[in-house]
Amino acid sequence: MADLYQRRWRIEDAFCIVKRLLNLSYLWTGSVNGIQLQIWATWLFYAVLVDLGDAVADELGVPIERVSLEMIYRGMYHFSVAYQKGLASDES
Numbered sequence: 001m002a003d004l005y006q007r008r009w010r011i012e013d014a015f016c017i018v019k020r021l022l023n024l025s026y027l028w029t030g031s032v033n034g035i036q037l038q039i040w041a042t043w044l045f046y047a048v049l050v051d052l053g054d055a056v057a058d059e060l061g062v063p064i065e066r067v068s069l070e071m072i073y074r075g076m077y078h079f080s081v082a083y084q085k086g087l088a089s090d091e092s
Contacts, residue, residue, distance in 0.1 A: 018046050021070055049073055 019025040024042045027035055053072050057064040082088035 017069055021073055
């Protein structure tokens, strides 16, 4: 039962991240095609974020549940600024 609850909580957490962090709670357009495109692009970006989180978890040797997707998302900005200044590299 605890395992089912944990899985359910991961789904709730995914919706929370997508709505709050990736701003899916705001729609950019009123057309059906525009809304579908925004939803598709947001979930696609979320999938990339989860994949990046999985790679970070593997690199650190911890379970993915211990990695904060929000912190990875927010850290992407800081990495891109450091990369542009030549202070970071994208080599693994």
